[in-house]
Amino acid sequence: MTDQVTFIQRSLRHSVRSIDALVTAIMLPVAIMLMFVYVFGGAIDTGGRYVDYVVPGIIVLCAGFGSAGTAVAVALDMTTGVVDRFRTLPISAAAVLTGHVTASVIRNVASTLLVLGVALIAGFRPVADPLNWLAAAGLLLALMTAISWLAACFGLIARSVEAANAITFVAAFAPYLSSAFVPADTMPAGLQWIAEHQPVTPVADTLRELMFDLPVGNEAIVAIAWCVAGIAVGRLGAAYLFARR
Incomplete structure (x- = not known):
């Protein structure tokens, strides 16, 4: 447990020192929300106030942007050789990744x-x-944990910091192909199918239902299943990849 706390503190210190990455992860979702509310909101019909519709989607987007730094940080550790030094110390190997996540x-x-x-x-x-x-x-904590573990996997797969950043950049587009910003049924058939069969849509829809005291449907079960699967795949995948690097 002490090892894990130490690596959590290490990762947080690195976050504070990397001001540009920290500002991007925290401020960019705010900027996107304001843009959609005040620039596009008047042109998008969701059957109610657009700000109430889009904020749960922006919250989901936060998890993606915040986790992008995890992939980069893990890739940086793996490519600079610092992990090799950690492995010579009497510490838990899992603590390194747990700290990042x-x-x-x-x-x-x-x-x-x-x-x-x-x-x-x-x-x-x-x-x-x-x-x-x-x-x-x-639900949000489960989503954040799942995405963070998957981001750690991306960082372990990538052979450079630039590659890790590119992988997370592509993954960050998932919320735009979901019901996070517009109802899925307003999309063309092909995009609608994608939106209805990816994890962001059930999570965003469930958050809206919870925040506005609406009946919670089957999408809540789907959202939880996606999160649990993401945590399991990410955690096991990260452990496997870390052991092989």
């Missing part, structure tokens, strides 16, 4: 809180009760 979740939580604060100023008005907020927080 936990720090990523902490960054994502900070980004999400900032987005919610700005969204409230912009007119976001959720009506969730405490139980629904608790459920939404649990």
Whole structure:
């Protein structure tokens, strides 16, 4: 446990020192939210106030942007040889990756809180009760953990920091092909099929239902299943890849 705490602190210190990456992970989702609300919101019909529709999607987007730094940080550790030195020390090998993933979740939580604060100023008005907020927080933490472990896998697969950054850049487009910004049923048939069969859509839809006290449908089960699968695949995949590097 001490090893894990040490590596979490290490990853957080690196995050604070890398100001450009930290600002990108935290401020970019806010900028995107403001752009969609004030620039595109008037042209998008969601059957209600667009700010209430898009904010849950932006929160999901936060997890992707915040986790991009995880892949880069892991790739940096693997390519600079620092991990080889860690392996000569009497520490848990899993602590290295756990530190990166936990720090990523902490960054994502900070980004999400900032987005919610700005969204409230912009007119976001959720009506969730405490139980629904608790459920939404649990789903978000599961999503952040899943994406962070998968990002760690990307960092282990990549042979350079640039490659890790490119992989996460491509993955960050997933929310745009979902119901995060517009209803899936307004998309062309091909894109609608993609939107309905990828993890972002059920997570974003479930968050909306929880935040606005709407009936929670089967998409909640699908969202949880995606998150659990992501955590399992990411955790096991990262352990396997780390052992082989």
